[in-house]
Amino acid sequence: MALFDLPLDELRTYRSRSAEPEDFDAFWSATLDEARTHALDARFEPLTDTGLKTVEVYDVTFAGFGGHPVKGWFLVPAGAAGPLPVAVEFIGYGGGRGLPHSHLLWASAGIAHFVMDSRGQGSGWAPGHTADPVGSAPSLPGFMTRGIEDPSTYYYRRLITDGVRAVEAARSHRLADPSRTAVVGASQGGGLALAVGGLVPDLAAVAPDVPFLCDFPRATRMTDRMPYREIGDYLKTHRGRTEQADRTLAYFDGVHFAARGRAPALFSVALEDQTCPPSTVFAAFNAYAHPEKEIEVYDFNDHEGGGAFQQAVQLARLPRLLKA
Numbered sequence: 123m124a125l126f127d128l129p130l131d132e133l134r135t136y137r138s139r140s141a142e143p144e145d146f147d148a149f150w151s152a153t154l155d156e157a158r159t160h161a162l163d164a165r166f167e168p169l170t171d172t173g174l175k176t177v178e179v180y181d182v183t184f185a186g187f188g189g190h191p192v193k194g195w196f197l198v199p200a201g202a203a204g205p206l207p208v209a210v211e212f213i214g215y216g217g218g219r220g221l222p223h224s225h226l227l228w229a230s231a232g233i234a235h236f237v238m239d240s241r242g243q244g245s246g247w248a249p250g251h252t253a254d255p256v257g258s259a260p261s262l263p264g265f266m267t268r269g270i271e272d273p274s275t276y277y278y279r280r281l282i283t284d285g286v287r288a289v290e291a292a293r294s295h296r297l298a299d300p301s302r303t304a305v306v307g308a309s310q311g312g313g314l315a316l317a318v319g320g321l322v323p324d325l326a327a328v329a330p331d332v333p334f335l336c337d338f339p340r341a342t343r344m345t346d347r348m349p350y351r352e353i354g355d356y357l358k359t360h361r362g363r364t365e366q367a368d369r370t371l372a373y374f375d376g377v378h379f380a381a382r383g384r385a386p387a388l389f390s391v392a393l394e395d396q397t398c399p400p401s402t403v404f405a406a407f408n409a410y411a412h413p414e415k416e417i418e419v420y421d422f423n424d425h426e427g428g429g430a431f432q433q434a435v436q437l438a439r440l441p442r443l444l445k446a
Contacts, residue, residue, distance in 0.1 A: 160189030186284035204297035207444035218250020320379030
């Protein structure tokens with residue numbers, strides 16, 4: 123697929139037409155206040171049978187939205203005494219936390235690594251271990267229209283809240299330095315990193331790669347690719363509900379979270395990306411509030427983005443922000 127979105131010079135100035143709800147901050151404040159009425163109850167169980175010699179692995183359980191148990195991995199360099207900077211990672215759409223040896227990058231760089239499982243997901247490509255009590259056990263997509271009738275019931279209200287609580291859980295470990303925490307992720311994970319970056323005020327860095335969940339009004343009308351197409355197919359069947367769906371999605375749009383970003387950010391975008399069109403990524407980047415922000419552009423890539431090349435960029439730049 124050749125370039126299909128705006129030219130790069132127009133992308134650099136593009137602004138979303140997504141309308142921010144007047145009660146956006148009140149909605150999220152109330153959501154997080156309710157979540158925090160439940161004890162975090164973060165438990166880190168050491169694993170001794172991973173076969174890994176250079177990292178230590180903990181099987182994590184913490185209380186997310188509604189006090190529901192959420193799983194994760196916590197990996198640290200073997201023998202580390204701490205305090206360590208922390209990278210909290212969110213997973214792409216349909217995947218779960220997988221197996222610990224799939225997550226060696228950050229611990230190998232001397233950074234504690236917290237990998238959050240995605241509730242109800244984890245059957246599309248990497249296994250998950252967290253049920254969604256409001257929805258189901260780990261299952262195949264889609265998740266884009268679950269509860270879309272109202273912001274209070276929408277699936278991503280639960281998942282984003284889990285993300286904020288994951289940061290709190292990661293920071294609670296004895297080896298973690300809470301003041302040096304970054305959030306990272308690609309695709310859905312990048313969208314979650316943006317959301318958490320807009321809700322947690324004292325992060326050291328935010329690193330969203332080819333982020334999903336941005337500029338819904340454009341994305342849902344521009345691409346036929348899943349997962350955005352799930353919304354189009356829903357509205358194709360449920361005629362007359364477009365305005366209602368747009369209203370719900372506005373509470374979860376990465377553009378509005380980006381406008382609240384208070385940490386340095388490192389984005390990436392791929393100009394042939396039909397899953398997360400480049401204009402939707404630039405919509406979030408251009409709205410991002412913190413003045414220290416960069417975006418890596420991969421001209422001829424689809425949704426795979428920069429892949430290992432972007433990881434190399436992160437390894438070169440995030441340690442400075444984390445003082446690692």
